[in-house]
Amino acid sequence: MDVRDLVGEAFAGMLARPVRSALTTLGTVLGITTLVITLGVAATAGNQIVGRFDELVATAITVEVPESKHTPLVAWDAIDRLTRLRGVVSAAAVAENKDSVNLSVRSNDLVDPTRVTAQTLTVLAATPGLPEAARGRMTRGRFFDTGHIERADRVAVLGEQAAKMLGVTRLDRAPAIFIGRNAYTVIGIMGDLRRERDLSAAVIVPPSVGRQFGLRDVTRVLVNTSLGAADLVAGQAPTALSPGNGDALQVIAPPSPTRARDQAQDDVDALFLILGLVSLVVGAVGIANVTLVTVMERVAEIGLRRSLGAARRHIAAQFLLESTLTGLAGGVIGASVGVVGIVAISAAKEWTPLLDVWLAVAAPVAGAVVGLLAGLYPALRAARMEPVDALR
Amino acid sequence: MPEPVIELDRVRKDFPSRPPVRALADVSLRVDPGDYVAVIGPSGSGKSTLLNVLGLLDRPTSGSYRLDGTETTELADGARTRLRGRRIGFVFQSFHLLAHRTVVENVMLAEIYGDHARKGRRERALAALERVGLGHRVGFLPDRLSGGERQRAAIARALMGEPSLLLCDEPTGNLDSRNTEAVLDLFDELREHGLTILVITHEQEVSGRAARRVRITDGVLVEEA
Ligand SMILES: Nc1ncnc2c1ncn2[C@@H]1O[C@H](COP(=O)(O)OP(=O)(O)OP(=O)(O)O)[C@@H](O)[C@H]1O
Numbered sequence A: 001m002d003v004r005d006l007v008g009e010a011f012a013g014m015l016a017r018p019v020r021s022a023l024t025t026l027g028t029v030l031g032i033t034t035l036v037i038t039l040g041v042a043a044t045a046g047n048q049i050v051g052r053f054d055e056l057v058a059t060a061i062t063v064e065v066p067e068s069k070h071t072p073l074v075a076w077d078a079i080d081r082l083t084r085l086r087g088v089v090s091a092a093a094v095a096e097n098k099d100s101v102n103l104s105v106r107s108n109d110l111v112d113p114t115r116v117t118a119q120t121l122t123v124l125a126a127t128p129g130l131p132e133a134a135r136g137r138m139t140r141g142r143f144f145d146t147g148h149i150e151r152a153d154r155v156a157v158l159g160e161q162a163a164k165m166l167g168v169t170r171l172d173r174a175p176a177i178f179i180g181r182n183a184y185t186v187i188g189i190m191g192d193l194r195r196e197r198d199l200s201a202a203v204i205v206p207p208s209v210g211r212q213f214g215l216r217d218v219t220r221v222l223v224n225t226s227l228g229a230a231d232l233v234a235g236q237a238p239t240a241l242s243p244g245n246g247d248a249l250q251v252i253a254p255p256s257p258t259r260a261r262d263q264a265q266d267d268v269d270a271l272f273l274i275l276g277l278v279s280l281v282v283g284a285v286g287i288a289n290v291t292l293v294t295v296m297e298r299v300a301e302i303g304l305r306r307s308l309g310a311a312r313r314h315i316a317a318q319f320l321l322e323s324t325l326t327g328l329a330g331g332v333i334g335a336s337v338g339v340v341g342i343v344a345i346s347a348a349k350e351w352t353p354l355l356d357v358w359l360a361v362a363a364p365v366a367g368a369v370v371g372l373l374a375g376l377y378p379a380l381r382a383a384r385m386e387p388v389d390a391l392r
Numbered sequence B: 001m002p003e004p005v006i007e008l009d010r011v012r013k014d015f016p017s018r019p020p021v022r023a024l025a026d027v028s029l030r031v032d033p034g035d036y037v038a039v040i041g042p043s044g045s046g047k048s049t050l051l052n053v054l055g056l057l058d059r060p061t062s063g064s065y066r067l068d069g070t071e072t073t074e075l076a077d078g079a080r081t082r083l084r085g086r087r088i089g090f091v092f093q094s095f096h097l098l099a100h101r102t103v104v105e106n107v108m109l110a111e112i113y114g115d116h117a118r119k120g121r122r123e124r125a126l127a128a129l130e131r132v133g134l135g136h137r138v139g140f141l142p143d144r145l146s147g148g149e150r151q152r153a154a155i156a157r158a159l160m161g162e163p164s165l166l167l168c169d170e171p172t173g174n175l176d177s178r179n180t181e182a183v184l185d186l187f188d189e190l191r192e193h194g195l196t197i198l199v200i201t202h203e204q205e206v207s208g209r210a211a212r213r214v215r216i217t218d219g220v221l222v223e224e225a
C-alpha cells in the first residue's frame, strides 16, 4: 500500500466527520495551549528578570569585612588598589557598627525652633566614591573629597531620606546638623540610590571624622564592575583589599547569568504545568474514546476494506494515523493559540516575548504523540476484527 | 481443459457453538472460468458460510479449496489477504459504499491495497463505472444514487483490478424488480465477457438467469438440473 494512499484515507476518515474531529481535538488544544503558555511565559519572564537585573545585580559585588581585634583587615586606602583592578567601575569602603546605627541627630536649632528635629539615624563613614558605588548621585551639593578627609573637616553628607527627616532642604545657608554635641556642616545630599537603598536614611561622614563615633575600621566594601567582569573581580578583590588576609573576607558576588536564568526557569508555576499535563491526558482519553466509537461505527467499512485486500496492519495504520493527525491538529492549534497567548501576556506586561523555536516545534509533536498513544487501543481493536464478523 | 476457478473438495465448516453447528457438510464444487452459478437454499442452510469460505474470509474446518489452482487452506493470513484482493470481487446486499466519498472515489478504493500503480487509477475507475453504465454519476455521493445505481457502483468497484471471480451475496436483496433487472442484465453482460460469477440468492428471478444452480440444505450442497 502506498503511503500517500494511507495518508489520504486517514485524512478522508478524519474529514468525514469534521465537527466531531474538531471537538475531539479540544482536549489536546487545551493541554498544549496551557503548556506552551506556561513554558513560554516562564521563559519570557525569566529573561525579563535577568535582563532587568543584568546591569545591576550582575555587576554588583559586596565584600563584608569581619571585625578584627588587632590591625584592621582592610585599610581605608586599600580602595585605591581595588579601583585600579581591571573591570572595576567604582568602589567605596564603608564603616558601620552597632553603636553608629542609633545616633541621635538634630538639625540646626536656629532654622526652626518649634520643630522636633531630633532623629535617630545611622551614621556611617565612607570613602568619596560612595555616590557612584551606591549607583546614586548627589541631588544637592557635593560629596566630601580627600581634602576634607585629610583635614578631618567636620562635614557630613545626608541621604535623601535623612535630609527630609531633618528638614534640610537647602544648602546655600550651610546648614548644620548635630550628632551628639558636635555640629557638622551639611555639604551635600545624596539620592536616587539604586544599590544600598538604606543609605538614603543615613548620615555619611569622612572616615577621619567617623573615629569619634567608633567608626575606625572598614566593615563593608561596595564594588561595581563592568558587565561580565563580576566573576573575575570577585576573585581578585579580597587580595587587593587585604593582602595576606583575603581569605577572611566574605565576597558576595552576583550569580552568574546562566544560573540566574535557570533559577527563573525553576520558578515556573508548577501548577500550570500539571494543569497542562492533565489536560493532555484528558485530551488523550477523549481521542481514544472517540476513535473507539469511530471504529465501532465503521465496522462495515473495516469489513469492506478487508474484502478489498487490506491486511490487519493496513487497518491498524489507518486508525492510528487518523488519531495521530487529530492529535497533531490539536497540537498545531494549541501551539498557535499558545504563542498568541505569550505575545498577548508579554504585550500586557510590556515584556519582550521570548519565543522558543524548540517549543513551537515540540508542541505539535507532543500533540501527535498524544494522538498516537490514544489511537493504539482503538487501532488494535479495529485490526483484530475478523472480516467475517465485520461484514455480517 | 482449463484450470477451474473454484475447486472445493469435501469442505467442511463446523462452528464450535453450543450445540455445534455443521454449516458446510463435505461440500465439493467445481466452477470453471466463465461459469455463472446461483447458490440457493433456505435461510440458515449455509449459503453465506460457503461464500465466506470461497472469498477467503473464513477458513474451512477441513477439506481443500483451490482458487485458480492455488491451494488456499494452507496459506498464511497475509497470503490469503493478498490473494483475496487480487482474485476476488465482492458484491454485498447492502452495497457497503463509503457515504462520504464520491462514487468514483469508492471505486478507486479497490486499488489502494496491493501493488497497483497509482497512475491511471482514476481512469480505470471511470472505465469500470462506464462499464456498469454509471459514467454520468461519477461525482455523486452514494446517498444521491438509487438502490440499483448503488449496487452498480459496488459492482464497478468489484470489477477494479480484474478479478477472476465475482462473489455476490444477495446482490438484489435490497432492490426493486426494475433495478434487479438492470443488475441481472449487467451480470449477463459481464459473463459474456468471460467473468466467473457466483451469486447467492433467494429469488427465483435471479437464480433463473444463471446458467447453473446449486442448492444447499443444512450444509449439504446438491447440483440442480
Ligand atoms: N459464527 C457462527 N457461530 C455459530 N453458528 C454460526 C455462525 N455463523 C453461522 N452459523 C450458523 O451456520 C448456519 C449457516 O449460516 P449461514 O449464515 O451460512 O446461513 P445462510 O444460508 O446464509 O442464511 P440466510 O439465507 O438467512 O442468510 C446457520 O445455522 C447459522 O446459525
Ligand SMILES: [Mg+2]
Pocket (backbone or CB within 6 Å): B047, B048, B049
Ligand atoms: Mg446469508
